[in-house]
Amino acid sequence: MDQYLDYIGGPAGALALTGVAAASAFYLASRPTPQKPLVELHCQSSLLPGPEMIRVSKFYKDSKDGKFITSLDKDTRTLYDSFRKGAKESNNGPCLGWRDSPNKPYQWLHYNEALLRAKNFGSGLVALGLSPSPSTFIGIYSQNCPEWILTEQGAYCYSMVIVPLYDTLGPDACAYIIKQAEIHVVICEDDTKCNLLLDKAPRCLRKLITIKETRPATNQRAKNRGVEMLRFEDVEKLGAAKDNPEVPPKVTDLCTVCYTSGTTGNPKGVMLSHENVVAAVCAVILQLGDHRPRSDDIMMSFLPLAHMLERCCENGVYLLGGAVGFFSGDIKRLSEDMKALRPTVMPAVPRLLNRIYDKVMTEISGSFIKRVLFNMAMSAKESEIRRGIIRNNSFWDKLVFRKVQEGMGGRLRLMVVGSAPLAGNVLTFIRCALGALVVEGYGQTECVAPITLTVQGDHVPEHVGPPVACCGVKLVDVPEMEYYAVNGQGEVCVKGTNVFQGYYKEDEKTSETIDSDGWHHTGDVGMWLPNGTLKIIDRKKHIFKLSQGEYIVPEKIETIYIRSQYVQQVFVCGESLKAINIFLLQSCIVAVVVPDVDVIKSWACENRIPGTLSVLCAHPEVKQLIMDDMISWGKEAGLKSFEQVKDIYLHPDPFSVQNGLLTPTLKSKRPQLKAYFKPQIEDMYSKLT
Structure with a gap:
């Protein structure tokens, strides 16, 4: 990723002086045509009649009657069907791409060969004794690669269900999932992941099918635990020899149980049917209009396939006959992979885009000429975007943004951003630098992924667009936080063909989330903007997501830190839009701490540090003492690295009902605390950057 550092070329001073004139002449000679928005930008969603004030998509004509899209074609309603549809659309074009080493070009598996290998692999699973039915769950623990998709499609050939595992779950959670879902077979990437599973393998785990070679010691270890080790290619060969007849899934069958990492307790298995996923994919395709993926598109796959954002994007590309190339597995080489693959379509998350932005800002900060040219380029491109012009061939693209575009392969035309908030x-x-359509979405695993999505032509940032065509959205009162639907604010609730079937073996938790009328309560608080788009403004249960996608429960962390003898009150805050350091793919949390006045004054006296509590709060030794003790308590309680604060601000005055920072029941008013301490929070993040 270091290749992103040198984004802005070093033009000579003379070129800077003539840049404006040259840009004007070039613009007049190649004046672009604005693209007409697909909906009226001042009214992007429809309001259904009735007291619930439900908003629906304008991209699907039946939405106004309270109906939601299920598919684009009647004969393509499962992920089994959609892959075959793509094979026809592509005329057996390239499907799955990879490269064996950084210096080698991408090689491709074409659709028909992918279909055959997937069928053989699925047949091999049946030959190993697995039942071809939606009650058979197949685990997969691997980075993105062709075998991931072959496993998925192979399972669908026999109506089986995919259950992804991933590293951030941890070994305990992986073991919990395997046991709860009664998974007998896991497709495992390599030796390391095999050993992680074997460490705590439940008795139900009987077979590990490995994509890469494993050590004899690992094979012996598996044997000692009663787990059979098989190679992926051998299962394919077995399946080809047996040639078991396919058992395609029904629309209502489960296709995946996607476990959310959760915030407290064990992860929950989100049950999604083929109809759920196909409906969500088709709704997004419908909303993208002419920008939708095509059979000649190539998508870069680097976001985890264990999460539904990536799964949806890939299945959308497959449905329309496009190709997907997988990154090498090393995020530091992503730029090299993109230059080799030259993708046209790409899903992304804020952490990557933040990093690119930060490196560009660092690059131009050292040169007055570069800053001037950059600002001129941004002004010119923003002006075009406001007029509906999306392009990457302007004078400013060639002069200023060329290296940004080349760093991402040079051909990107569509980017879908999700997972966490993105700064405006x-x-x-x-949008300016890439000259591509960049849309931002909001969603949850429980809704497959997409709930809302911004539309082409809307250049205004910091909202998440109107509802997509597979669901309706309403806001519900949250009186304890003073959010009311009548004021256009409240908890975001979703109903439609993308809403999940429930949490696996968790009926009570399902009923807590999906009400008796079928509305999924997201826990996020949103507000409708005047143009019918949604803006997420809060979290009902005060859970927020860091830029790398990890969930934080501030109350849990506060409960641990308050155990410190030095802490009287603490407010943990997460800023999703800022990273600790532009060279780290993570974000962090900080805290405002009110010290215990008696304990701190006693410690200060013993250590001969004079001053009032206000003076002591500004003393670096006092701050270090309190922060070290908080971190120590956090470690003892098992907080993960991203759950530990990276900085604290000491405040001498307690939060109280009188100063508006506590409720009458003495609970923290989180939005008010965040607003009150905004300068101090921003100062902490600026020092961490």
């Missing part, structure tokens, strides 16, 4: 200035920069 970063989104605007990415």
Whole structure:
């Protein structure tokens, strides 16, 4: 990723002086044509009649009657069907791409060969004794690669269900999932992942099918635990020899149980049917209009396939006959992979885009000429975007943004951003620099992924667009937080063909999330903007997501830190839009701490540090003492690295009902605390950057 550092070329001073004139002449000679928005930008969603104030998509004509899209074609309603549809659309074009080493070009598996290998692999699973039915769950623990998709499609050939595992779950959670879902077979990437599973393998795990070679010691270890080790290619050969007849899934059958990492307790298995996923994919395709993926598109796959954002994007590309190339597995080489693959379509997350933005800002900060040219380029491109012009061949693209575009392969035309909030200035920069359509979505695993999506032509950032065509959205009162639907604010609730079937073996938790009328309560608080788009403004249960996608429960962390003898009150805050350091793919949390006045004054006296509590709060030794003790308590309680604060601000005055920072029941008013301490929070993040 270091290749992103040198984004802005070093033009000579003379070129800077003539840049404006040259840009004007070039613009007049190659004046672009604006693209007409697919809906009226001042009214992007429809309001259904009735007291619930439900908003629906304008991209699907039946939405106004309270109906939601299930598919684009009547004969393509499962992920089994959609892959075959793509094979026809592509005329057996390239499907799955990879490269064996950094210096080698991408090689491709074409659709028909992918279909055959997937069928053989699925047949091999049946030959190993697995039942071809939606009650058979197949685990997969691997980075993105062709075998991931072959496993998925192979399972669908026999109506089986995919259950992804991933590293951030941890070994305990992986073991929990395997046991709860009664998974007998896991497709495992390599030796390391095999050993992680074997460490705590439940008795139900009987076979590990490995994509890469494993050590004899690992094979012996598996044998000692009663787990059979098989090679992926051998299962394919077995399946080809047996040639078991396919058992395609029904629309209502489960296709996946996607476990969310959760915030407290064990992960929950989100049950999604073929109809759920196909409906969500088709709704997004419908909303993209002419920008939708095509059979000649190539998508870069680097976001985890264990999460539904990536799964949806890939299945959308497959449905329309496009190709997907997988990154090498090393995020540091992503730029090299993109230059080799030259993708046209790409899903992304804020952490990547933040990093690109930060490196560009660092690069131009050392040169007055570069800053001037950059600002001129941004002004010109923003002006075009406001007029509906999306392009990457302007004078400013060639002069200023060329290296940004080349760093991402040079051919990107569509980017879908999700997973966490994205700062408006970063989104605007990415739109200008790439000259591609960049849309931002909001969603949850429980809704497959997409709930809302911004539309082409809407250049205003910091909202997440109107509902997609597979669901309706309403806001519900949250009186304890003073959010009311009548004011256009409240908890976001979703109903439609993308809403999940429930949590696996968790009926009570399902009923807590999906009400008796079929509305899924997201826990996020949103507000409708005047143009019918949604803006997420809060979290009902005060859970927020860091830029790398990890969930934080501040109350849990506060409960641990309050155990410190030095802490009287603590407010943990997460800023999703800022990273600790532009060279780290993570974000962090900080805290405002009110010290215990008696304990701190006693410690200060013993250590001969004079001053009032206000003076002591500004003393670096006092701050270090309190922060070290908080971190120590956090470690003892098992907090993960991203759950530990990276900085604290000491405040001498307690939070109280009188100063508006506590409720009458003495609970923290989180939005008010965040607003009250905004300068101090921003100062902490600026020092961490």
